[in-house]
Amino acid sequence: MSGHASNTPDPKTAVLWDTEYHGHDVISTRSLGFFLYLLSDGMIFATLFAAYGVLSYQHSYFGGPTPADFVKPWYTFSQTIALFLSVLAYGMGMTALKRRSRGGLINGLLGAFVLGVLFLVLDIHDVLDLAAHGITVAASGGISAFIVLTQVHAAHIFFGLLWILVMIYQVLRLGFTADTVGRLLSLRMFWHFQAVVWVFVYIFVYLWGYMS
């Protein structure tokens, strides 16, 4: 005990049991856990970006089409606008939550949902268009990395949209409880995070691919 005796209280007066200890705060505990999950999600994207980096040399495309041949920067920019407006709408909804306005929140979530669907529709249209020109995952290593990275992001958007629908239903049925508010906060982190990832996808995959 000698090493840290100065930190330890007198055993005669020390508090041994905390009867009134109320444990941890539910929402902050959940938010921390969800934040950690997003870190692992970030690692997934980091690894995919690394794979894309390794597979974006000239020889990775095996003489076939490269992103410079098929990327339409303005088309993809419209996706960027849709996703960012979706995040903005979600943020407006969350400010309504602070005012405890259920209608405001639902409007924000609906706006985020519609704009997210728009993003996804543009993405699917793009993928189908590429496939019609024979540009699929099976084309070459470089195209595999391009398509898998962008579509893993799109899959995140799909599940985020599903989650928004679930939250609209839960807020309508259950109101603002610790559970629903905690989930809305986690979903906000998730939605913002996917937009941040999109910034990297747009710059390093679409624009960089277009210009190289």
Added chain:
Amino acid sequence: MLVDLPGGWNPLLGRLAWSQIPYDNPILAPLFVAVVLGGIAIVALITYYGKWGYLWKEWLTTVDHKKLGVMYIIIGLVMLFRGFVDGLMIRTQQAWAVGPDSSGVFGALHGYLTPFHYGQVYSAHGLIMILLAATPLLVGFMNIIVPIQIGARDMAYPYLNALGLWITAAGAALIMASLFVGNFAHNGWFGYAPIFEIQYSPGVGVDYWMWTLQLLALGTTLGGINLLVTIIKMRAPGMTWFRLPIFVWASLSANIIALTSFPALQVALGLVAADRYLGAHFFTAGLGGNLMLYTNLFWIWGHPEVYFVILPAFGMMSEIFPVFSEKPLFGYITMVLASFAIAGVSWLVWLHHFFTMGAGPDVNSFFSVATMLVGIPTGVKVFNWAFTMYRGRLTFTAAMLWAIGALFLLLIGGLTGMMLAIPAINYMVHNSVFVIAHFHSMLLVIVYAVFGSVIFWFPKVFGFKLDEFWAKTMFWLFTTGTVLVFVPMYMLGFMGMTRRLDYVFNVHWQPYLLVMEGGIVVYTLSVFAFFVLLYVSIRDRVKNRVGADAWGTSRSLEWLTHSPVPFYNFAVTPHVNARDEAAWRRANGIAGVQPAKYVDIHMPNNTAVALYIGALTFVLGFALTWRIWWLCLASLVAIIVLMIVRSYRGDPGYIVTAAELERMEREAIARERQIDGSAGEPVVGGAPAVGRPAMAYERSDLPTTSTPPSMGPGARH
């Protein structure tokens, strides 16, 4: 978009067909019969004793971190046994199939295993030992011990905890299914590009391997998040960072590694899946694929994973040495720093698994130096343990023997690791059994620490000690086996014997291989000793019951609560005053002081949803392996629907009232006073339930299990 498959496929059953059942295999068919008979016997016994309800209520649907931890450890021990049998088969094949004159049976030219079957055996051995034995054993211990050591009632997310367990169980079930339906991968436990591509491995083996790993990665990531949040958020009052027991620090550093590295594995295998299922070209030979990309991505996870499993083992040793040296741990702060140094460096060394890739002298030098750096914090730990024992009052209990054994193995494994860190040496012994002997020394550190911990914490979880004689017998048998198997293996490595040989061409190696075979026989005896140990200990459990402080010299917080630990861990949250709280209270004569009053506590409800989702992930993995697309879709949708339904219902939990708590505490204290007289006076009268629940799940409108008690005095001093 899906790739064209060699062989048959139909929409209903995918690739599944009668011809995929190896009923004509002379090894697997009898094993299958034995497994079926054993399964029927277990089901019959449970039915005969009417234990289905108990099993369902107390184990299958539980969210109690201790029970989940015990189930993790059971999975780990069962899979350790399966991995051991694989090892036994490998050793027997190598001792048998030596030289051109060696005989062959069961269709093998030499020995008794065909090369394809042998490839599956060593692949399964590696995968099982790392991800289904070591990982669940350590996660199980972290699950049980960490919340009690920090004075929490449960993990931060009890339901997520159950989910992690059942997904891990699904992974175990999937790899076991590969024994009897189809086959397993033959590409080694870590896989090589492009051998695992569909052109070269058209069977389902690689798919089993891939989806098993995916399930285990998912389960471990979920568990990692849970443990991190638990340690950060759930510490009892007074449990400051530098009062955390070292095992908690070790768990924290290990789970930071798990959280950041397992996603890399998931991506690496996801890209393999894209190649095999969608015809992508990530790792193909030709068409722009990159073979070494896979190896890099895999080991970017693989090496951190090695430290993910070794750090908790170091934490266990750090708990065992002080208790049986009757001294506080030497160099607490340096131990913490060393753990985080190891965790940090773990990310910078992956390339030392393939120096021979030929990345050039600059890259190899960087990774060589980074690898050698690991030796510094590890050396700090070794010296800390040695100084903990130095001039201590040593008791050579079985747990202490296992910990000391781990220390010796760490020395051998660590020094050979330093040799391998030098690229010049590494080129010479690359893929030789010298490397195999090295990492088995390191993984045996984990096995030794785990068996030490089983003995050390068994009385805390079950309330009685394991039999010392049989525990020591097992230790000496196991250690003899270790020496006999791995000393010749180091020697053979220097002689140039490469790994994974199903046929050994050099007859001069046979004496060494026969000694190793003798070693594995001794290992088998130690397995029997373990079964005897369990039998004898359970038979004599009444005699071996213990009080709260099972060893009498224990130090950390978990030894303050009763043995076995009640489902609520601590009736009243302890206030932590010292780094070694239990030792501090004992030294000051207040170890037996009980809380002055009890208040209502809030506990999570059991749930079967985690079990259902776990079962569905097995179905999903199986359907993906056999390419039964409708079943993939159905199970995936079912998982999502279950999650949504569960989130809608939520878990209000339930209240254990102060009166109920007091009754249970009185019983536990009375029992302990009978055993060792250490527990203090039980509180007289108790106190009324207060309005607010003790755990802030923020619900006060909950049903209670009984009525509040009457007012009473109840003073502590």
